[in-house]
Amino acid sequence: MKKRLQFVFLIAAVTACGIILCQLYWVYFNYKTRKENFIQTANYALRQSIDQYQLAQNKLPTSLKHKNPTLTFFMRTLPDNDPMALDTPDSKRRFSAEFATVAVDRQHLSEVKALVSRLLSQQKHLPLNLDTLTRIFNRQLRRNYLTQEFRLYAHKNQKSISPGQVAATVNFYKDPVLIRAEMVDGHHYLMVSNFLPALVSSLMVLLSAGSLYYMSRIINRQMMLDTMKTDFINNITHELRTPVTILKSSNEALASFGAADDPESLNRYLRMNASVLDTLDTDIERILEFSRSEERKQNPVYENVMLLDTVRQVARRFEMTDNLKLQIAIDSSLEIKTDRHMLGVILVNLLDNAIKYSPGRAVIEITAEDFPQSWQLVVRDQGQGIPRPELPYIFEKFYRVSTGDLHEVKGYGIGLAYVRQLVTALKGSIRVYSELGSGTTFKLKFDKAWRI
Structure with missing residues (x-):
């Protein structure tokens, strides 16, 4: 190809x-x-x-x-020839x-x-x-x-x-x-x-060059989408195979090895199966929610929100995560007008990515800045970072930074695409700054027209 x-x-x-x-x-x-x-x-x-x-x-x-x-x-x-003419020297010849x-x-x-x-x-x-x-x-x-x-x-x-x-x-x-x-x-x-012919010729050259350039972009994008689709299928197959394997193993243990007769073993297997099913249900719900958000326009439900309280509420979901250091530096008096659920989903996805892509201990810092016409939320980590050539594509649907055939980090490549959709629905913008080995910083900026 x-x-x-x-x-x-x-x-x-x-x-x-x-x-x-x-x-x-x-x-x-x-x-x-x-x-x-x-x-x-x-x-x-x-x-x-x-x-x-x-x-x-x-x-x-x-x-x-x-x-x-x-x-x-x-x-x-x-x-x-007149014979009467005088032929004398003094006469004039006629x-x-x-x-x-x-x-x-x-x-x-x-x-x-x-x-x-x-x-x-x-x-x-x-x-x-x-x-x-x-x-x-x-x-x-x-x-x-x-x-x-x-x-x-x-x-x-x-x-x-x-x-x-x-x-x-x-x-x-x-x-x-x-x-x-x-x-x-x-x-x-x-x-x-000759200006007009030259101008027409130049326009034709530019149109031809632009068409070829656009065609090359379309071909590259189609190839990238094809690769992303293949990666998504591989990722979701890999992610679904693990819980299915666990459920089959526990079911076999209960059915064939007498674990159902032991109350302690039965409870342990049931709790494990419930956890696996909850995780599977969460993953399916995330995919369905992202699909629904693409099919219909999302209308935020604005309300008065204390930003620090919302961030702390999201952070409590990650309290049980090992090797996590979460630093929050937000003014307790900063009150905004936003959709609490959308903002929470944005933070959950950003924190989840920061944890997954931080080898060893994850150190994450969340800050907020107040400007005359806008306010900004910053999520910064010290993880492995993103290669510079990959940055323009990380918000694309199903796109994941290439790691070859290894699946060390679980995911489907829809988290950041969903984040961008939600930020856009809240009339904001998102930018990313990262270098390989130096961590990643996401800056979310919202206009104060949507504040109190």
């Missing part, structure tokens, strides 16, 4: 790592794709802006503005020119206008105004749903564009010019634009 669980955890860990790596790759791929799309859109906007700038700087032929746009081209010159008019398809009108404006700019050699180009570029960016701020820089005698750069060449000057656009705080924009 343990190897199978380790294999399941290994598969879960590999799955979690795979999910995290996939999510990280998805975030990186999304960031890279957005960056490429952004650069591509900005480059397109810059090229469009340069074309619009050229159109704004030059006056295009009016024929391109007609309903049916046309463009007239000069083809060639033809000599004048000639005629040949032109061709071409209809422009409206589908390609914008490209034709851009070409004509580029030729006019190249012919005029007008200087490049970066401020005007920047305004046109910003308007073009907004048309493409980009609101980031850019700065434009002009570089002469440069044609090469680096990968990932927003730039375009202007070829209508004598010397080539490269227009480079640089975004103000570009990395911040890209990070902000």
Whole structure:
């Protein structure tokens, strides 16, 4: 079972790592794709802006503005063949020119206008105004749903564009010019634009990790409950076998060995059987009472209680216990409002555990402290203590500190679970402090709202 669980955890860990790596790759791929799309859109906007700038700087032929746009081209010159023309050195030679008019398809009108404006700019050699180009570029960016701020820089005698750069060449000057656009705080924009996908990815990673962690906790808890159930069955079997064996032995002695004819032996066996039956009845009643307390909510019956008197009344139940030193340090005037029976059951269980887990002589100290808003009851022993890793589980139902296959201490693992139920019903809290070999301290704290 343990190897199978380790294999399941290994598969879960590999799955979690795979999910995290996939999510990280998805975030990186999304960031890279957005960056490429952004650069591509900005480059397109810059090229469009340069074309619009050229159109704004030059006056295009009016024929391109007609309903049916046309463009007239000069083809060639033809000599004048007029015989009446004077062929003297002082005369001016006449000639005629040949032109061709071409209809422009409206589908390609914008490209034709851009070409004509580029030729006019190249012919005029007008200087490049970066401020005007920047305004046109910003308007073009907004048309493409980009609101980031850019700065434009002009570089002469440069044609090469680096990968990932927003730039375009202007070829209508004598010397080539490269227009480079640089975004103000570009990395911040890209990070902000990818914040939501990264947030969603992070949430998915956290949910996946949390689910796997919760699953591991559930599996561990189920295994612990299974172990506790097995231990409980073993413990109750062991505890029931002892009284049954005693009763069978005494019954056999009475039936087969003539002990029933001896009044002294008969009385001794009957007293022994009665004691065994009382103990068995007490154990059964404790289990049934704990089971009933889980099925229904316990409603305390509050009354005025002198705490010292209640503690002494419980202590008298352990007067016949050998090797017990019980120290009570409680102010005789401390009066509280609580359920006397519940408080007594709490003390009985705590004292019973302290005695059972104190090898040799049991030294137990009971004290109480009065605070402005609450009061506290402390039960401290000098027993064998509880290992630190076991402390979070001692209030669990049927849980007992592991001692292997030995059953040196009798019990079913329900005492402290029942104590916590009763403390909760009294609107209080219980904490435990212990180290192996240094004893155990239980601190029960109750709010004064339930005091007089």
